[in-house]
Amino acid sequence: MATLDSKIPEGPVEKKWTNYKSHVHLINPANKRNLEVIVIGSGLAGASAAASLAELGYKVKVFCFQDSPRRAHSIAAQGGINAAKNYQNDGDSDYRLFYDTVKGGDYRSREANVYRLAEVSANIIDQCVAQGVPFAREYGGMLSNRSFGGVLVQRTFYAAGQTGQQLLLGAYSALERQVGMGAVQMYSRHEMLELVMIDGKCRGIIARDLVSGKLERHFGHAVLLCSGGYGNVFFLSTNAMGSNVTAAWKAHKQGAYFANPCYTQIHPTCIPVSGHHQSKLTLMSESLRNDGRIWVPKKKEDVEALRKKQKKASQIPEEDRDYYLERRYPAFGNLVPRDVASRAAKERCDAGFGVNATGEAVFLDFTTNTRRYGNIEATKHGHHNLPDAEIMELGRGVIKEKYGNLFDMYKQITGVDPYQEPMQIYPAVHYTMGGLWVDYNLMTTVPGLYALGEANFSDHGANRLGASALMQGLADGYFVIPYTIGDYLSTEIRTKAISTDHEAFAQAEKSVQEKIDKLFAVKGTQPVDYFHRELGKIMWEKCGMARNAKGLQEAISEIQKLREAFWKDVRVTGEKDEFNPELEKAGRVADFLELGELVCKDALDRNESCGGHFREEYQTEEGEALRDDEKYNYVAAWEYKGADWELHKEELKFENIKIAQRSYK
Amino acid sequence: MSENNMKITLKVWRQRNNKAKGALETYKVDEVSSDMSFLEMFDVLNDKLIREGKDPIAFDHDCREGICGMCSMYINGQPHGPLQGVTTCQLHMRSFKDGDTIVVEPWRAKAFPVIKDLVVDRSAFDRIIAAGGFISVNTGNAQDANALPISKELADRAFAAAACIGCGACVAACKNSSAMLFVSAKVTQLSLLPQGEPERQSRVLDMAAQMDAEGFGSCTNTGACEAECPKGISVSNIAHMNREFFAAELNKK
Ligand SMILES: Cc1cc2nc3c(=O)[nH]c(=O)nc-3n(C[C@H](O)[C@H](O)[C@H](O)COP(=O)(O)OP(=O)(O)OC[C@H]3O[C@@H](n4cnc5c(N)ncnc54)[C@H](O)[C@@H]3O)c2cc1C
Ligand code: SF4
Numbered sequence: 065m066a067t068l069d070s071k072i073p074e075g076p077v078e079k080k081w082t083n084y085k086s087h088v089h090l091i092n093p094a095n096k097r098n099l100e101v102i103v104i105g106s107g108l109a110g111a112s113a114a115a116s117l118a119e120l121g122y123k124v125k126v127f128c129f130q131d132s133p134r135r136a137h138s139i140a141a142q143g144g145i146n147a148a149k150n151y152q153n154d155g156d157s158d159y160r161l162f163y164d165t166v167k168g169g170d171y172r173s174r175e176a177n178v179y180r181l182a183e184v185s186a187n188i189i190d191q192c193v194a195q196g197v198p199f200a201r202e203y204g205g206m207l208s209n210r211s212f213g214g215v216l217v218q219r220t221f222y223a224a225g226q227t228g229q230q231l232l233l234g235a236y237s238a239l240e241r242q243v244g245m246g247a248v249q250m251y252s253r254h255e256m257l258e259l260v261m262i263d264g265k266c267r268g269i270i271a272r273d274l275v276s277g278k279l280e281r282h283f284g285h286a287v288l289l290c291s292g293g294y295g296n297v298f299f300l301s302t303n304a305m306g307s308n309v310t311a312a313w314k315a316h317k318q319g320a321y322f323a324n325p326c327y328t329q330i331h332p333t334c335i336p337v338s339g340h341h342q343s344k345l346t347l348m349s350e351s352l353r354n355d356g357r358i359w360v361p362k363k364k365e366d367v368e369a370l371r372k373k374q375k376k377a378s379q380i381p382e383e384d385r386d387y388y389l390e391r392r393y394p395a396f397g398n399l400v401p402r403d404v405a406s407r408a409a410k411e412r413c414d415a416g417f418g419v420n421a422t423g424e425a426v427f428l429d430f431t432t433n434t435r436r437y438g439n440i441e442a443t444k445h446g447h448h449n450l451p452d453a454e455i456m457e458l459g460r461g462v463i464k465e466k467y468g469n470l471f472d473m474y475k476q477i478t479g480v481d482p483y484q485e486p487m488q489i490y491p492a493v494h495y496t497m498g499g500l501w502v503d504y505n506l507m508t509t510v511p512g513l514y515a516l517g518e519a520n521f522s523d524h525g526a527n528r529l530g531a532s533a534l535m536q537g538l539a540d541g542y543f544v545i546p547y548t549i550g551d552y553l554s555t556e557i558r559t560k561a562i563s564t565d566h567e568a569f570a571q572a573e574k575s576v577q578e579k580i581d582k583l584f585a586v587k588g589t590q591p592v593d594y595f596h597r598e599l600g601k602i603m604w605e606k607c608g609m610a611r612n613a614k615g616l617q618e619a620i621s622e623i624q625k626l627r628e629a630f631w632k633d634v635r636v637t638g639e640k641d642e643f644n645p646e647l648e649k650a651g652r653v654a655d656f657l658e659l660g661e662l663v664c665k666d667a668l669d670r671n672e673s674c675g676g677h678f679r680e681e682y683q684t685e686e687g688e689a690l691r692d693d694e695k696y697n698y699v700a701a702w703e704y705k706g707a708d709w710e711l712h713k714e715e716l717k718f719e720n721i722k723i724a725q726r727s728y729k
Numbered sequence: 730m731s732e733n734n735m736k737i738t739l740k741v742w743r744q745r746n747n748k749a750k751g752a753l754e755t756y757k758v759d760e761v762s763s764d765m766s767f768l769e770m771f772d773v774l775n776d777k778l779i780r781e782g783k784d785p786i787a788f789d790h791d792c793r794e795g796i797c798g799m800c801s802m803y804i805n806g807q808p809h810g811p812l813q814g815v816t817t818c819q820l821h822m823r824s825f826k827d828g829d830t831i832v833v834e835p836w837r838a839k840a841f842p843v844i845k846d847l848v849v850d851r852s853a854f855d856r857i858i859a860a861g862g863f864i865s866v867n868t869g870n871a872q873d874a875n876a877l878p879i880s881k882e883l884a885d886r887a888f889a890a891a892a893c894i895g896c897g898a899c900v901a902a903c904k905n906s907s908a909m910l911f912v913s914a915k916v917t918q919l920s921l922l923p924q925g926e927p928e929r930q931s932r933v934l935d936m937a938a939q940m941d942a943e944g945f946g947s948c949t950n951t952g953a954c955e956a957e958c959p960k961g962i963s964v965s966n967i968a969h970m971n972r973e974f975f976a977a978e979l980n981k982k
């Protein structure tokens with residue numbers, strides 16, 4: 065049985081990684097050429113890992129389900145990437161980034177991993193700039209920074225509202241360079257559907273060619289899962305339509321523990337749901353909270369008038385507005401962490417102050433800062449006593465420069481011009497802190513199987529700070545795995561490539577084939593999406609922003625029933641040996657229907673509130689999350705046991721940061 | 730105000746696979762809301778087709794936020810439909826009227842063979858990038874990011890070119906199926922930046938050679954690509970690439 069040895073190196077936290085790197089086993093270049101690594105996923109984590117490993121000489125195969133590696137979901141990240149560069153001279157340091165991340169995660173992450181993340185963060189920016197990533201710059205030619213939630217320094221690097229795109233295109237170009245040199249074989253439009261285990265080690269995968277429908281066998285000395293997060297278990301989320309848990313779930317069922325599944329991040333600033341046809345939700349980047357102020361009316365009659373469209377936001381006078389984040393959290397104001405901002409929005413909307421017809425929206429208002437920028441511009445250009453309209457126009461120019469693409473997107477989706485009227489926003493599922501349990505090497509509990517990026521659980525505890533996912537994905541891929549994989553592969557240099565005729569490959573392929581046949585055999589009446597939507601409703605209502613024991617128990621039995629219904633009544637059209645998006649979806653939803661239960665189970669088991677996990681039974685008098693450090697200061701790692709799961713605990717030790725009640729007041 | 734019962738007639742290209750013959754088929758979709766996105770209308774139609782036991786329409790999509798470049802519909806004779814600067818997934822039904830008939834086809838180009846219905850194979854773009862669309866820097870070799878100041882003006886221009894999402898609308902819009910807008914955007918981004926300088930000449934030659942090998946047509950400056958590009962990539966990139974190309978050719982000899 066696998067044990068939970070996190071393999072944290074000895075020594076003081078700031079020396080661990082340096083010591084580790086000086087002592088980890090190395091592999092000579094000739095041996096690297098005979099070692100094969102499979103990478104599932106071409107997002108920031110996968111592309112950066114694959115390129116870096118190929119540069120070192122390993123033979124690499126990369127898989128993604130999109131038609132090109134450049135389209136991985138990372139492409140959609142908007143706001144920015146953190147790094148402890150201290151370019152602004154505002155007091156940043158590795159320690160500060162480490163501290164902010166552990167505190168932001170509500171003291172539920174592993175110190176050693178987070179410190180390493182902070183340590184390598186600066187190198188990421190250097191690497192990306194060298195690749196030609198066009199980050200925003202100041203007039204003097206230096207890189208520009210902005211603030212994100214939960215911190216008091218400016219350490220976020222960005223490229224307009226398209227940071228993920230630019231970072232991914234950088235990693236993608238490094239990947240394609242290796243493809244061009246023959247060091248990486250790329251398998252686009254391929255979906256990994258099973259792990260192959262031989263003698264207790266992960267030795268390869270079964271993948272489906274999504275164009276021909278054929279199942280393929282691929283051997284690897286090691287497999288890296290860089291397959292992203294599972295937010296789509298909620299159906300509606302800011303994730304791309306194809307984002308799914310399948311790769312991680314197959315690994316889970318082969319013995320990889322799943323850690324903290326209930327830690328899901330609900331992002332406070334997303335475009336509200338517009339109707340039942342809704343297929344996904346769109347994020348409005350956290351960076352907007354640098355310049356946007358969040359409010360609802362103080363008076364119910366204003367709320368009514370807004371809902372009936374008898375009044376516009378701009379007609380409500382300043383003194384009748386409740387800037388509730390500034391009121392409740394004066395130290396951090398609109399830049400409190402996401403979990404705090406989301407709950408505060410829910411609190412106001414539940415109290416009846418939601419500003420749209422559904423009652424589920426608050427304002428994100430740029431007027432104050434538009435005017436402030438307008439005044440700065442006017443002064444800069446020597447204009448005095450300009451009328452307000454002209455000042456606002458100048459200010460809008462500055463806002464457009466900073467957030468133009470987000471404003472355009474908002475207008476395109478809602479039909480409302482946010483330069484004129486404040487945005488309406490509401491929280492939505494965005495990111496999953498939980499994921500496959502990994503040790504310091506990023507290895508799961510299955511030998512030879514690693515998890516990187518959003519697919520692992522490692523660095524963000526119970527709540528991730530904005531702009532830290534991109535940092536983590538690239539840290540894992542560029543700077544961590546190239547070292548830590550040596551620890552394992554150095555013991556594998558005598559293992560010859562195993563033929564895919566091996567019995568284990570045949571068995572794995574057979575089991576995938578049977579699952580596909582089983583899906584077609586149901587021949588029911590309801591489309592796959594129907595079940596996904598129903599699952600999403602249960603998850604959102606009972607395991608969303610606020611959870612309680614009764615609701616979670618209900619959710620578990622409702623999900624079990626829904627799963628039964630799925631296997632009795634789902635209709636999968638088309639054939640197995642052709643391009644068939646319905647079949648792909650069916651397989652993913654089948655896995656979500658199992659994962660959903662585990663998420664609720666974990667949420668029920670954790671009798672405390674922390675970060676994104678808010679249990680109504682555990683809150684302070686002011687409605688803040690109430691942790692229980694005596695009983696729950698651990699990572700919950702779940703082992704799959706067929707009909708149920710067994711819980712394993714990794715105790716968290718805080719040796720460098722004093723664990724405290726998290727306060728942003 | 731959202732309107733909930735537009736009736737739309739769709740004529741959609743159906744083609745079982747690469748070898749099969751395709752044809753337009755007609756579908757009626759009722760209760761289209763003006764708040765729906767174009768792809769959400771397809772979701773509704775597919776839901777109906779599945780319930781009727783028919784094969785749903787295959788189309789590419791993922792982010793539905795206008796950034797991944799996956800969606801690719803040729804709508805009433807225009808890639809990504811009637812609006813400027815908007816991808817198919819960001820097109821909303823408020824841009825259409827009750828009773829409209831809309832014709833939807835896949836991107837058409839020799840270098841983009843149809844896989845099924847509206848789905849085409851754009852892997853040629855990846856191969857062009859693999860041929861030279863990068864700066865050769867291995868992980869771990871970089872100097873401090875601020876050691877090399879780059880003027881804001883230059884960084885902004887590089888960013889504007891780098892905003893290309895690789896969707897292929899430029900190719901679909903062009904009567905010659907030229908990929909020049911896509912390729913020139915990458916060439917321009919990397920040639921503007923000092924980091925890209927060492928490989929400036931080989932890059933443009935290698936990418937151009939791969940572009941030709943993939944079977945894209947040549948550019949005759951019609952400007953159709955720029956008009957249909959959802960990310961506002963400018964044809965000035967093409968002029969820039971031509972200058973880079975001729976300079977590199979001259980140097981080679
Ligand atoms: C709208 C949005 C905005 C965001 N903005 C920010 C931001 O500003 N800053 C920040 O730090 N973070 C942001 N995030 C979070 C961040 O983008 C993600 O956490 C991160 O990009 C995940 O990267 P990844 O490499 O782990 O996975 P992904 O980029 O999700 O890549 C997953 C890859 O795995 C492949 N894959 C999955 N399953 C399989 C399978 N079974 N077989 C084969 N391939 C498979 C996919 O094809 C894909 O290539 C944002 C997230 C969203 C949704
Ligand atoms: S240049 Fe424009 S149209 Fe062409 S691929 Fe890039 S974004 Fe698409």
Ligand code: FES
Nearest residue numbers: 791793798800818
């Ligand atoms: S689906 Fe990503 S750009 Fe349209």
